[in-house]
Amino acid sequence: MAKVAWVVDPTDNVATILGPEVEAGSKIAVEIDGVEVEVPVNNKIIYGHKIAIKPIAKGETILKYGLSLGKATEDIKVGDHVHLNNIESNRGRGDLSKKEAE
Structure with a gap:
C-alpha cells in the first residue's frame, strides 16, 4: 500500500495527505512512530488536507x-477529514494569550 499521508510527531492525531486526493471508502497506510497502520478514509480528502x-x-x-x-x-x-468544518483554530487569533492557545 503506497503511503500518501505523513505524520511528523508521534503525538499527532492527524496526518497530512501528500499524494493525490484520497477517495471515501479507501484505506491508506500511515506510519506512526515507526509503526505502519491502515487508516480508513471516510470522506474524500484532497492534497494538503488532514485526516x-x-x-x-x-x-x-x-x-x-x-x-x-x-x-x-x-x-x-x-x-474523517479534519478541516475548517470541525476545527476552531487557535492560530492567528488575537483574542487568545499564548498560554490559552496551547
Whole structure:
C-alpha cells in the first residue's frame, strides 16, 4: 500500500495527505512512530488536507507536527477529514494569550 499521508510527531492525531486526493471508502497506510497502520478514509480528502488518525473528542486539541492547531468542534472519527468544518483554530487569533492557545 503506497503511503500518501505523513505524520511528523508521534503525538499527532492527524496526518497530512501528500499524494493525490484520497477517495471515501479507501484505506491508506500511515506510519506512526515507526509503526505502519491502515487508516480508513471516510470522506474524500484532497492534497494538503488532514485526516484523523486517532479518535478526537469534541473540545480536544488537534495536533499536527506536535503542535496545537485548535480544538475539535465535534467528535471526529478515525478516517474523517479534519478541516475548517470541525476545527476552531487557535492560530492567528488575537483574542487568545499564548498560554490559552496551547
